Amino acid sequence: MEAAILAPALDKSGGGHSLPSPYLLFLGDTTDRSYAKTALGLADWAPERCIGELAVAGCTVTTGLPAMTPAQAAAAGVRALVIGVANPGGVVPDSWLPALVDALEAGLDLVSGMHMRLADQPVLAQAAQRTGRKLIDIRVPPAGIPVGNGRKRTGKRLLAVGTDCAVGKKYTALALHRAFVERGIDADFRATGQTGILIAGGGMPMDAVISDFEAGAAEILSPDAPATHWDVIEGQGSLFNPAYAAVSLGLLHGSQPDVFVVCHENARKVILGMEDFALPAIEEVIDMTIRLGSRTNPAIRCGGISINTSDLDAGAAADLLARESDRLGLPAADPLRGGAAFDALVGNCLGSASVGHD
Amino acid sequence: MEAAILAPALDKSGGGHSLPSPYLLFLGDTTDRSYAKTALGLADWAPERCIGELAVAGCTVTTGLPAMTPAQAAAAGVRALVIGVANPGGVVPDSWLPALVDALEAGLDLVSGMHMRLADQPVLAQAAQRTGRKLIDIRVPPAGIPVGNGRKRTGKRLLAVGTDCAVGKKYTALALHRAFVERGIDADFRATGQTGILIAGGGMPMDAVISDFEAGAAEILSPDAPATHWDVIEGQGSLFNPAYAAVSLGLLHGSQPDVFVVCHENARKVILGMEDFALPAIEEVIDMTIRLGSRTNPAIRCGGISINTSDLDAGAAADLLARESDRLGLPAADPLRGGAAFDALVGNCLGSASVGHD
Numbered sequence: 001m002e003a004a005i006l007a008p009a010l011d012k013s014g015g016g017h018s019l020p021s022p023y024l025l026f027l028g029d030t031t032d033r034s035y036a037k038t039a040l041g042l043a044d045w046a047p048e049r050c051i052g053e054l055a056v057a058g059c060t061v062t063t064g065l066p067a068m069t070p071a072q073a074a075a076a077g078v079r080a081l082v083i084g085v086a087n088p089g090g091v092v093p094d095s096w097l098p099a100l101v102d103a104l105e106a107g108l109d110l111v112s113g114m115h116m117r118l119a120d121q122p123v124l125a126q127a128a129q130r131t132g133r134k135l136i137d138i139r140v141p142p143a144g145i146p147v148g149n150g151r152k153r154t155g156k157r158l159l160a161v162g163t164d165c166a167v168g169k170k171y172t173a174l175a176l177h178r179a180f181v182e183r184g185i186d187a188d189f190r191a192t193g194q195t196g197i198l199i200a201g202g203g204m205p206m207d208a209v210i211s212d213f214e215a216g217a218a219e220i221l222s223p224d225a226p227a228t229h230w231d232v233i234e235g236q237g238s239l240f241n242p243a244y245a246a247v248s249l250g251l252l253h254g255s256q257p258d259v260f261v262v263c264h265e266n267a268r269k270v271i272l273g274m275e276d277f278a279l280p281a282i283e284e285v286i287d288m289t290i291r292l293g294s295r296t297n298p299a300i301r302c303g304g305i306s307i308n309t310s311d312l313d314a315g316a317a318a319d320l321l322a323r324e325s326d327r328l329g330l331p332a333a334d335p336l337r338g339g340a341a342f343d344a345l346v347g348n349c350l351g352s353a354s355v356g357h358d
Numbered sequence: 359m360e361a362a363i364l365a366p367a368l369d370k371s372g373g374g375h376s377l378p379s380p381y382l383l384f385l386g387d388t389t390d391r392s393y394a395k396t397a398l399g400l401a402d403w404a405p406e407r408c409i410g411e412l413a414v415a416g417c418t419v420t421t422g423l424p425a426m427t428p429a430q431a432a433a434a435g436v437r438a439l440v441i442g443v444a445n446p447g448g449v450v451p452d453s454w455l456p457a458l459v460d461a462l463e464a465g466l467d468l469v470s471g472m473h474m475r476l477a478d479q480p481v482l483a484q485a486a487q488r489t490g491r492k493l494i495d496i497r498v499p500p501a502g503i504p505v506g507n508g509r510k511r512t513g514k515r516l517l518a519v520g521t522d523c524a525v526g527k528k529y530t531a532l533a534l535h536r537a538f539v540e541r542g543i544d545a546d547f548r549a550t551g552q553t554g555i556l557i558a559g560g561g562m563p564m565d566a567v568i569s570d571f572e573a574g575a576a577e578i579l580s581p582d583a584p585a586t587h588w589d590v591i592e593g594q595g596s597l598f599n600p601a602y603a604a605v606s607l608g609l610l611h612g613s614q615p616d617v618f619v620v621c622h623e624n625a626r627k628v629i630l631g632m633e634d635f636a637l638p639a640i641e642e643v644i645d646m647t648i649r650l651g652s653r654t655n656p657a658i659r660c661g662g663i664s665i666n667t668s669d670l671d672a673g674a675a676a677d678l679l680a681r682e683s684d685r686l687g688l689p690a691a692d693p694l695r696g697g698a699a700f701d702a703l704v705g706n707c708l709g710s711a712s713v714g715h716d
Contacts, residue, residue, distance in 0.1 A: 240653060276508065
């Protein structure tokens with residue numbers, strides 16, 4: 001175990017990446033909206049950070065933002081071009097390079113969540129050096145992450161946890177953060193994955209952190225804050241996922257949440273990609289999260305349940321949510337459907353409403 | 359979460375590092391035995407891998423092995439010089455360089471567990487390139503670690519777990535492995551930390567693995583084996599350590615142990631370096647290890663308790679071990695003291711003896 005503290009190079013207010021913004025969203029030559037999920041998600045969840053979009057020949061997808069050249073974007077205050085599309089190979093195709101070099105020459109930094117590091121593309125590395133601009137790979141954690149110290153920090157924290165990966169933890173945390181702010185609460189969304197980091201303009205790619213520093217990375221992501229401030233922290237993986245539970249436990253210990261929300265997808269019956277592993281019951285996730293989370297915050301409690309009910313029609317979804325709420329004695333909501341059930345979840349997380357649903 | 363499998367570059371039979379051996383143990387200019395723990399541990403636990411020792415001017419420590427020049431060692435079949443000393447700064451001092459370059463020129467690879475990477479020392483990097491020898495940093499995990507898949511593997515596995523870091527998990531696993539082999543059991547010691555890796559001649563530095571791959575790293579460390587074969591796996595950290603629990607959980611899930619032994623240091627009352635955190639009770643560690651470990655091996659059971667009683671005299675130690683065994687209904691032993699209590703622990707781990715102590 002590594003007690004050394006590495007060279008400090010971290011953002012003080014919420015350690016991790018701190019990205020230059022606002023953004024110009026790059027769509028490449030995409031013809032499939034599902035490949036442009038990042039750009040579309042940014043336009044939806046971080047409109048204040050997104051000024052325009054840039055595509056190359058062949059692209060048929062739009063975020064609805066105005067098309068801009070890099071020079072026009074720079075003149076409008078944009079500071080970074082964000083690669084908002086995935087492509088099947090995970091690499092930067094040659095057809096994108098002229099536009100990306102243009103962006104560097106217009107004074108923009110490049111931000112990417114792709115597998116391939118931007119600097120491994122020689123044309124980009126040379127252009128960045130020539131122009132003095134930055135190539136920022138948000139999959140790569142910043143240097144200087146300390147080991148965890150377990151010290152209780154000031155302020156309130158909520159963590160989204162899950163019955164599995166990819167069940168709506170990011171969406172739930174974003175929706176809760178938005179609802180907190182709408183109620184006048186001082187709150188920050190703390191991102192732990194790539195899309196979340198782009199939306200928040202910063203954060204920590206928890207799954208890319210060396211395991212000895214996992215809890216420490218979560219600790220610096222949600223630093224001391226005023227007593228009434230809330231950090232709403234995006235979850236990762238699941239304590240019950242045989243591949244990724246290490247990520248989830250380090251994040252839980254380091255986040256030391258006061259409140260957690262269990263996220264679940266109604267249609268999911270087995271662990272994603274592992275059909276021999278049944279999904280845990282929601283009550284198992286509640287119990288285990290309290291047992292493990294109480295190590296760093298003895299006051300931890302479950303604020304309620306967030307269920308992705310996209311497989312059901314509105315009536316069936318309402319029935320399911322009411323049934324689960326009754327069964328568990330906690331608010332249960334689908335944030336995408338909102339309504340009184342979601343209001344009850346928000347209220348119970350904040351401790352300002354009785355447990356219940358309509 | 360990262361589903362990609364990186365370029366394969368792993369040893370097939372127990373993934374991770376596979377070190378060239380036998381070794382020449384390098385002692386530098388050490389005058390304090392505690393700085394030479396690695397060399398002394400290797401001479402004790404891996405005598406078959408250690409042919410000789412090499413020191414430079416000023417050294418007053420010896421492992422008892424014959425002093426050899428690199429050329430003599432190479433002639434005797436040695437394949438690697440192992441840096442068997444730590445030094446306070448964690449770097450290679452200039453006074454060591456001539457001896458290390460000599461070793462490369464004599465045809466030996468260099469193996470190090472120091473913080474500083476060998477290749478970051480230009481003199482060594484150049485000498486390695488000139489001689490075609492390898493610089494092996496065992497703190498750095500090999501490339502190509504896959505994400506976990508949770509598949510049940512053949513063969514038997516034992517994992518040492520702990521109430522904390524540095525309570526005797528490596529020593530316990532080594533002692534159990536030695537006892538298994540003495541009983542004619544086909545068994546491998548699987549190392550998860552630096553000293554263990556040097557002793558075993560290979561292994562996986564679990565605390566240096568990226569968290570998304572933590573369970574996958576443990577899976578490849580103990581591959582499929584014959585039904586009667588035992589892998590005895592060195593533990594890391596503790597599920598109750600607020601800094602390092604992520605390492606422990608990934609190792610537990612990926613190891614899918616049939617049997618675990620809880621390691622504890624009698625004198626330890628709080629988590630190392632964190633005085634606000636009480637050590638968990640042994641029964642809490644048993645319960646949590648079974649609950650979390652049953653995710654990947656529903657048949658997991660506790661084989662017994664290993665207690666470091668170095669703070670007690672022989673009579674008090676025997677009393678404590680008997681008391682703990684009665685209280686927990688499991689064998690309790692101090693491997694360093696051995697005796698009937700340790701035999702009972704070994705027997706219960708193998709499932710070949712009734713629970714008990716003398």
